[in-house]
Amino acid sequence: MAWSEKLKLNKSLLSKVNGLGYESPKEIQQKTLARIYGGQDLIAIGPEGCGKTTTYVLSVSNRLGYSPEGVPRVLILVPTKEHVLDVITRFEELNKNKYLQLVGLYAAPGTESQMNALADGADIVVATPDRARSIYLKLGLNLNKIELLIIDDADQIVKQGLQLPVAELANSITKAQHLVFTEVMHDKLQKMISPFMENAALVEIEEIAESKIETLPQVLYHVPNFITKLNLLNLFMQDDELFTKTIVFVNTRQTAEKIYKTLQNRQSTTVAIYNSWSIEFKGIAHIEEFKESEQARILIIADDKTQPQDLTDIPFLIHFELPAEKEIFIQRVTPKAPMNDEEETLALTFATDLELTLVKRIEQATGKKIPLGELPADLVIEQEKKTSAAEEKQPVKPKVTAPVAGEAFHQKKPENAKTYNYSSGQKAKMNNKRKHG
Structure with missing residues (x-):
């Protein structure tokens, strides 16, 4: 025209x-x-x-x-x-x-x-x-x-x-x-x-890439804030039968340390930091070492500037924070070999409102939407505090008081145990990972 x-x-x-x-x-x-x-x-x-x-x-x-x-x-x-x-x-x-x-x-x-x-x-x-x-x-x-x-x-x-x-x-x-x-x-x-x-x-206006990039199966969890991300990660990591091996990507050492200490409250010695910078934190120097370890099942990677890692055979990749460059994210979730249905990797992304722009850019680059996951019924959602005079004029919602992160998790209800409200298709895929050692 x-x-x-x-x-x-x-x-x-x-x-x-x-x-x-x-x-x-x-x-x-x-x-x-x-x-x-x-x-x-x-x-x-x-x-x-x-x-x-x-x-x-x-x-x-x-x-x-x-x-x-x-x-x-x-x-x-x-x-x-x-x-x-x-x-x-x-x-x-x-x-x-x-x-x-x-x-x-x-x-x-x-x-x-x-x-x-x-x-x-x-x-x-x-x-x-x-x-x-x-x-x-x-x-x-x-x-x-x-x-x-x-x-x-x-x-x-x-x-x-x-x-x-x-x-x-x-x-x-x-x-x-x-x-x-x-x-x-x-x-x-x-x-x-x-x-x-x-x-x-x-x-x-919707504009996406004409050619689609093949990626690992993905699920997006839209949460209100950082503390709710921590609560969601802790809730998932409690299921050691399903989350047998998980890599958690973050952008800063400060976030890595926060997650490490929070997970240590419940996961004891099963969590480690990739190329740890302090003797205070258990470290793992190579991805293969993590794959072979019988003890470590959660590896936190902070601001990874190294060459692309071989992430095959890791059941779960969790982007706790999105990297500023969409190419880094896409490289991580692009399979390096034909996927095996029984041992495929599932990539989970935790995103707040402020990260949705990055999610949108990733979707446009890959040519496909990331499916939105339903938050678990027993997830403790931290209510955000008002930050400005303009927001004070908005109706105030009742605040849900949550304990300190790392201790802020209710006991699972029997009907919710280890299901996380996934669809039947997602449950079937994730249950296959229980065979992964």
Whole structure:
């Protein structure tokens, strides 16, 4: 589909778009531009590289046209300085109107130069939420004429804990259209935007790899927080008949030590750390040593920078934390040899809201969804504490008091013992592993 009149780009902008090689609009542009021009609030969910930033750069450039006022009319919030600079570059590439003034606000020594730039005139402000809020409180950022508030990479803004400045800035704008662009939607993000996105249209774009990558069977467990992850891991590891050999991947030594000490409370000498850095922790130097050990059945691997390991014949791989690079995860869950139904490895992933973006990127790269597992009925779920004034306004749910991690596990109910609410197919596969020694 070529750019059509329905997308209502002005002639000069259309010429610039074609000149840059954008021969046709992407799916997200086809589904959102008309809505944006119609003044509708919008939440657009789509993968990295699907065209989210280009979409709002086009709509803003088309909207402001050749009528600069020198007073901010568009505020764009992004997570980092690098994002600010990237968005400004996109505007400069796609915008022929040299009269429009852009100002970027981000962490830098002092605020005077950025406040001076705003005082000289700005039609579009691209900012990190914390810096925009700081300058607004110093009366350097005028929000009185803002007619369009855009929050880009909203999931990353939440990951950085910047919900409060976003909420304060949104509340300080009298009346505006709101656009939110994100890779995933989850509860934390919903809490941030719900006060000003009550009647927003939702557009979701699904783009996955055309060719699928063969992976081990996988299950995703979506949990609210770190302590619940610990509780889930402990609950699984209690079943020594099923979890005969398990590798647990984490990103830091601190997390490895926390898990080691928690598991030691119940697993005695069956847990070890790969290439241990302290005599305080039992160490194993080679994967083959772990496979052959009659005693060790849980191996914690922290921030593994070594060459890819041979993980075949390990019944369970658990990603307690997801690595920052999706390629590392994919390499771990890619079978090195044809899988044997009776001795296949099952890869389990524990993910909080803040890790769902990484899960999404892995699914897009492999070309398939990771099935969502049902949490065990006897799992103790730690309730999250309120972290901001904005969240204090939300209804408070009754808190479930849990004992200290490592001691926070109820005795299994007879009807739940060693089933974990798996489907019959999953149970059959997992029961086969009981034969693995």
